[in-house]
Amino acid sequence: MKPGGWLAVLGLAVALGGIGAYAALLRVAVVRNHPELYVVACAIGTVLAGMALRRPHRWPTWVALAITALLLLGTATFNFVLARVPGGPTSVRVGQRPPDFTLPDATGRPVTLAEFRGKKPVIVVFYRGHW
Amino acid sequence: MAELQGLGAALSEAERSGVEIVAISPDRNEQSQRLAEGLHLGYRFLADSDLAVTRRYGLLHAKAGPGGQDVPRPATLVLDRDGVVRWLSVTTNFQVRPDPADVLRAVRAL
Numbered sequence: 001m002k003p004g005g006w007l008a009v010l011g012l013a014v015a016l017g018g019i020g021a022y023a024a025l026l027r028v029a030v031v032r033n034h035p036e037l038y039v040v041a042c043a044i045g046t047v048l049a050g051m052a053l054r055r056p057h058r059w060p061t062w063v064a065l066a067i068t069a070l071l072l073l074g075t076a077t078f079n080f081v082l083a084r085v086p087g088g089p090t091s092v093r094v095g096q097r098p099p100d101f102t103l104p105d106a107t108g109r110p111v112t113l114a115e116f117r118g119k120k121p122v123i124v125v126f127y128r129g130h131w
Numbered sequence: 132m133a134e135l136q137g138l139g140a141a142l143s144e145a146e147r148s149g150v151e152i153v154a155i156s157p158d159r160n161e162q163s164q165r166l167a168e169g170l171h172l173g174y175r176f177l178a179d180s181d182l183a184v185t186r187r188y189g190l191l192h193a194k195a196g197p198g199g200q201d202v203p204r205p206a207t208l209v210l211d212r213d214g215v216v217r218w219l220s221v222t223t224n225f226q227v228r229p230d231p232a233d234v235l236r237a238v239r240a241l
Binding site: 103113122 | 138149151152153154155156158159160161163176178179184185187188189190192195196202203204205206207208210211213214215217219222223224226227228230231232234241
């Protein structure tokens with residue numbers, strides 16, 4: 001392989017490796033909470049593939065540049081646009097009681113928030129479901 | 132589920148019995164409940180199928196689900212024994228959730 005080819009392969013490896021590593025380490029909070037890192041990995045991969053074109057190379061180097069650039073565009077769009085959740089005020093304030101509610105648990109039994117009052121602290125997690 | 136497991140796993144056994152964890156989503160969650168029980172995570176999954184509670188809490192993210200349906204903004208609240216909010220986290224990127232260690236610090240500080 002020509003020198004540019006190796007650089008292009010390295011660029012691809014950095015971009016794909018960054019995405020793969022993020023997915024593999026989703027359970028590690030410090031990794032999960034820095035999704036911009038996989039975008040940075042794709043940016044570095046794109047730069048490497050671009051630099052490869054300045055060295056002796058063959059046509060697959062262009063393919064590597066196209067793939068890394070598409071990955072960069074895709075991951076940046078996902079992280080900075082699609083994954084955004086609008087800020088906006090909530091009706092919950094630290095130091096206040098949140099609205100009470102009664103909701104069915106997985107067996108259909110109704111659970112009321114106020115039933116824990118005076119008994120134990122409660123962690124309430126709102127999440128999007130198991131998809 | 133991943134972030135929920137992290138939270139449950141970070142609690143010691145004694146702490147798990149001393150704190151109630153309720154996880155609210157529009158899904159019915161029999162599956163999640165079975166999974167959490169298998170892992171002894173001490174979770175209660177509650178179904179807010181029409182998102183009425185989510186809306187009342189100001190946590191509705193309109194048309195953001197995979198099929199364009201409304202979903203909650205991921206949020207975590209820590210309530211003390213009197214039912215008062217002592218710690219609150221609402222994410223601005225759905226990949227980002229509070230670190231279980233931070234949630235537990237808030238619980239332990241009660």
